[in-house]
Amino acid sequence: MAFKHLIRFLPLTAVLVAPVAMAQVSEFSLANGMQVIVKEDHRAPVVVSQVWYKVGSSYEPDGLTGISHALEHMMFKGTESVGPGEFSRTISALGGDENAFTSRDYTAYFEMLASEHLEKALELEADRMRNLLLDPVEFAKEIEVVKEERRLRTEDKPSGKVYEQFSAVAWRASTYRNPVIGWMTDLDNMTNDDLVAWYRRWYAPNNATLVVVGDVDPGQVRSLAERYFAGIATSEIPALKPVAEPAQSGETRVEVRVPARQPYLMLGYKAPIIGTAAEPWEPYALYVLANVLDGGNSARLSRDLVRGDAIAASAGAEYGPYSRLPGMFLLDGTPTDGHTTAELEQALRAQVERLRAELIDEGELKRIVTQAVASKVYEADSLFAQAMEIGMLETIGLDWRLLKTEIDAIKAVTPEQVRSVAERYLTDDNLTVATLAPLPMDGAARVPRSAAAGVRHDS
């Protein structure tokens, strides 16, 4: 159960969601270019409202990493007519929950509340789309909060550090190399004026999508959206310069030595996504491949590495077909006592080699399709997940209607196609490996890595 962890907004392996019978979805745009998508779900008298902006860490230039996220924090610090913290207090007093999240490709703000109060949420969101104050005194305090957040999520968290280092070396040109929260130096040197410029540049109706899911009437949402957002003038949104990640032509490795108690390993193969793949079926074949390895306890990593050879205490695979820039097919794991990260790496690479050499079983394929179909039904239990998938797809430049065809696309994947994407993308030259080599927690002298590894070999 995930009770001990932060709630994540994106499913990991299964990035594929949508109810079986697609509920009623309405879509329209305002004259100023703002997209509005409404999905009706009348099971309970509640609504989720999300405003998505096409801006995130992958939009950020060097020196300003983390600015999208810092601005997200400041969006709660007041406008000309709404005081600092008043946004949150207002939603709270209506019985609502609100928050926001920033990722590589998007920044999104949401409210969950009784559907009768949707109007207030839209009024407040429209206000801060254009009228944010960005007070330097508030900024000076809030940037310290953001640094504390970075310390909590990355500086003091070995797995967070590994992921940050992994991304930083895996990508040469792609802005996915930078952490969403930003490098500490950039946070130290960020100014309120930087945020003002960033806000003016990206926060506009023609760079936003409003997604409303719940017990609402689309006509009513439309008139509310018109009332509050239509008056906001269009901005000229600058085109991003294209980013092309150069082809990788050899394995990349990074070792992270920090105080820790357990070694850890992460592998990533650069992989295409929907929109950039050479063939439209490739992302779905990669999805199937990820689930052959890690689609539950019956999948290969659990069966062969956690149970069979007992070389991994845990092992996972992850691939997301939806992102703005080309992505990564990830593998990770923690070795069991008596095994090294080197041995676990070999075992994971052997699993990949097997996918290049052999066709997957029809039974595996059938299991994955069945799970995908069931998970569509299960996902329909969550309003938030339904809104999330629509907003994410629209914001990265895809069409939410892709959700309707996902299951058919997965069903159409053949074992030959799975082998084909393994041969094409899961290659040694295309691989990045990061290992966590623990240093003593008590601050004692650093143990040379070879010696430490040797000890584990012998035990």
Added chain:
Amino acid sequence: MTAERNVTRVMLRRLFVLAGVLCASLAQAGPKVESWVTGSGAKVMYVHAPDLPMVDVRIVFDAGSARDGDLPGLARFTSAMLSEGAGDWDADALAERLESRGIELGSSSLRDMAWVSVRSLVEPEVLNVALDTAATVLAKPRFDDVAVERVRQQMQIGLRRSLQSPGTVAQRRFFSTLYADHPYAHSPDGDETSLAAISRADLQDYHRRYYVAANAVIAIVGDVNRDAAEQIAARVTGGLAVGNHAPALPAVPAVSGGELREHFPSSQTHIYVGQTGMSRHDPDYYPLYVGNHVLGGGGLVSTLGEEVRNKRGLSYSVYSYFSPMRVDGPFLMVAQTKNDQANAALKVMRDTLRRFVDEGPDEQELADAKQNLIGGFPLRIASNSKIVEYLAMMGFYDYPLDHLDTLPQKIADVTVEQVRDAFRRRIGNGSAIAVIVGGDGKGSS
């Protein structure tokens, strides 16, 4: 995978804490809850939710770590073994059986409860397999030697990974200091010594004793009618012995303040300040619960959020909560900040609490908190997965069936004076302890 892909403005807190804070709209009744007892003595809580062709079943036992005895981690170890082989199926066969049909089965445990959750489509061939498998998992786990050793090591490694976090270390110290020799003192994760010592026979004994019908509550939510729900409850518990309910837990010991500091190779210091809080049926439950919502339960819209984060930028995640349990669970204030300002943050937290105890909330603050709790009720029960958790909690702690209907009025009835009085008696008694873990442990430059 452990990587952070999204960064949120506010850390979302542990759900089990929130499970204690359900609340209802005055104007709006909760879902219709039905309850009965199976032939073998298990209590059933059921809500009909016909909109989606799926069902959630949650089987809860009074078998959390409070029942570990002198083997910390035994409850969680037992829970983890359930899906590692049962009846005729080893772990491979069990996983294949479930996943090839899209069935989800999980198990976990906390201090009070242990549970197994099943989520399935309602088409008969699938649901039948889900129920038969769940029944076997509950009644006939195999505890194969090889699986025992595998899970032992997974738990040991999981424990070590968790001890890489100063927050986890601080929380463990907090509980062990506050609860001394009470069964709530140790972490459900156990410790190295105990995890090494637990034997197959210990696991089997624990299962035989606590995974019994008289110690079980079954919550069912989904597209199944009452007759079908009765069959589901009977089937999943069909193999369980009747057994006995777990005995009452001892009262928690009194603790009289103190401070514990510990160094840790971290850039932040984690602060846990708190004391004995309340039980599920505490006479001060509502004043303490609603009062805490003002103090630190309402995220950034709370006094602690305002003082520590909004005004001073000291911490990203700051909050307070009561964790109401079978016997008195803790009251806690939590924050984390860079090492050299830990003492400053600790002082703000203590001053904020002292002022809250002395003065209580003002009328407006209390009214806003009540509005949030009462107005937010529809959200708390907006999905099957949320409802099934509430049903399990209500059944486990013996709440009346109309709990969700009466709750809003109980929240609305809380007065400023009641909050002030309850906080003075229960929190303002000088018994708070502080655990400070991080850096050199000194908390200042």
